[in-house]
Amino acid sequence: MNAVVLPVLPPLLAALALLVLRRGGAVLALAGVTSSLAGSLWLLARVADGQAATLLLPGLPEMPLRLVAGPLSAVLAVAVATVGTFVLIYSVGYMKRESGLVRFYAMMSLFLAAMQALVLAGDWVLLLAAWELIGLCSYLLIGFWFQRPEAANAAGRAFLYTRSADLGLYVAVFLLIRSTGTSEIAASLEAGGSASTAAGLLLLLAAMGKSAQVPLQDWLMRAMAGPTPVSALLHSATLVAAGAILLIRSFPLLTPEALLAVGVVGGVTTVAAGVIALAESDLKRLLAASTASQYGLMLIAVGAGVPLAALLHLLAHAAIKSSLFLAAGDFQHARGGTGFDRLEGVGRARPWAFAGFALAALALAGIPPLSGFFSKDAVIASALSAHGVAWLGPLVLAGTLLTGTYMARALRLLWQGSGETGAVAGSAWMGVGIWGLVVPAAALGLAFGPIEAILDLPAREAEGTGVVLLGLIAAVAGLALGWLVSAPRLLGPVYPWAQRGFAVGGGLTAWVGRPAMAVARGCERLEDRLYAAVLGVGRGGLIIARGGERLEQGLYSAVLGFGPINLAVAHLVRVGDERRIDGLIFALVSGVRALGARARTLQSGLIHHSLAISAVATAVALVILFLASLSF
Amino acid sequence: MGAQAFFLAVFGLAAIGFGVAVFRTSSMVRSALALLFSQTAVGCMFLVMQTEFLGVLQIMMMATEMSIMAIFMVMFMMDPGGLGGMDMTHQKRFSIGAGVVAAGAAIAVALLADWGPVTVQAPAAAMQTRELGHELLGRSMLIFETAGVTILTAMIAATAVAIPVQRLADNGDKEVSE
């Protein structure tokens, strides 16, 4: 079997098995993800020498589905599988007291399979399909506790935001396929001219949606209503990475104008999201804003023309942020919530989890020799060596500063306070998961060299010491600020606005949502009026019909009435006739009877009467004969 | 002719007289005898009119008949002797009227009709008888035969009618009525 399918197939099979069998959730999911990890490592080994493994599957006519594993795809696949493995191990402990586990593990497995497919996709159609699939899984997983209104709301909002942005991806793919005639990604990146600019900008739009860049960052913060493993896997390391991955892969396509746009978006996001993170009062939401900010940094790197730096930061951030989230989940279980007011001093109660959290936080801030230091430096270097260094540079440095600030703030809020907490179920599993990611978070910097060697992205210059120093100063200053100064004082008048997530005039809800609803309501009213009009026409027709019916009934009864009148007349005639005729007949009969009665009197039975009558009759006859004979 | 008319008138009156007497007397036997004499007078009239055969026939027959009638009278009459003095008539006025009318009509016809010439000479008796015989067995054979059959029928009928009803056993069995 072609090795390229190895990372994709096991989680897919696990998901299907879970859907069919409806039991053995954790076991099957873990089996699937560990097989995927093994497979992706094997794949990496296979393609390390620069060869690409390809698998063609039948797809649309003249557009077969391709799974292509180059070094970049293999590295990403390993990253996804690693994060997935440790998050699932963690979930065994985290979800100990939850119900609906089969659904959870099935969706996580499905998500992993889709993410691997996206990473390994060699043609646009498969990439689009995988893109949609991870969006679907995100919706389902954010809304895992769909009975809670904020979770259901968040899931819907996430879906809407990312789906709207996906339009860019669709149009871009359409443009590329039309202009190059092929759906193979590598080949389509050769497209030049206006198509590539347009495609590049549209791809940026898609990336903005998935990676929660300004102005679409709000969905990520609300997505924290889902279970923490989901936040750790999807919303720190994989799904949100899809946007950055898309831009990194399509870097050859991006024209300077597109790159400029990328850089702008990334820069604005870095600062804005960082400030929001600083103003947040919920640990997970802080981490979510931080994610958006970090991805802004990655976009800056791409915009600066060094996608390699973005990739390194992506890898480092994946390990760091996921471990931060896992630790936050541990705190959540300990205190029953993620608000900073609840989590005061939980660090003291949960030392191992807090240690991991602190380590990852420092790594994110950029303290050597942790991985974040190396990746952050790469990004700063790329920004400072770019064309737009005038504005990219300050933005990068501001982002770095803010990173340290809010991470220190978080550490402070978690540490300071009383350390009482209840027992936490499944903390062994959770501990394994946390530390399984904290270790790479700390040590990944050492692997950057070999990784750079394998990848076929344009090489970067090594950073100068000035860059290193700048980064370090920014990181330490940030940490100090965050630890020592409270956020309201730090942000000053911006604080309330930042707390609302820099919503301008009500945010997207007011700018997009309400007008859309108003239009919808207007359409509904219009439709109601049309409907009423049609019904009115119909009713008018019915009234006419009824009028006609009544008229017809009148005619009918008139005609019917005529009949009985005729019949009555006929009856009268008949009766009268019968009576007359009968009368005549009966009169005749009675007359004859009377005559007969009179005649009877002649029949006296006496002979002499008969003789007398005979004599008279004879005389009469003789007279008649005599008279007759006279006339002749 | 005169003599003939004279004798004719005499016998005629006799006949009429006896005829009236038939109905005037209340004795049955006398009525029968009166009728006998009336019929005999009629027979004599026949003789006067030189129809000897018919006259003799008439006298012979009537004599026999009336005798038998006298016997029957005595058998069946309520008052054969006529001694009771009952008036045995009904619808007398009508009968008289009818008789008068009938006689009057016949007389009127006899007097008013134009009979034409009267034959003076009559054939001889032998000749008459011979001719009558020829007539009887020649032209009027059918009448002769019919008369014979009729007489036979009458004899049988009269006998049958006169036979009394026969009764069988006295214990109420079927009656045979003729």
Place this chain on the structure above:
Amino acid sequence: MTAVLIVALLTGAILFGIGVYGALSQTNLVMIMMGVELMLAGAMVNLVAFWRFLHPESYSGQMFVLVVMTVMAVEMAVGFGVAIARFRAIGSVEMEEAEDLKG
């Protein structure tokens, strides 16, 4: 000459009239038959007169008289048979009581 004829005819007529009277007025059956006898006798007289005085060559007249005589005899015979039967049944031959055929 016609006087002879007239006399005979007159006789016949009067006999006939007497016979009619008798037939219609008598209550006794035998008396009625006597009336009928008289009527027939009157007829015979006329017939013979007509033969003798008007058509002596045609013997149909005499034939007719024979027939009338036969009729007289026959009538007498049957009538008496009926009278006997009636007498046996009722006990009298009075025609006043003969209402059997009353309609």
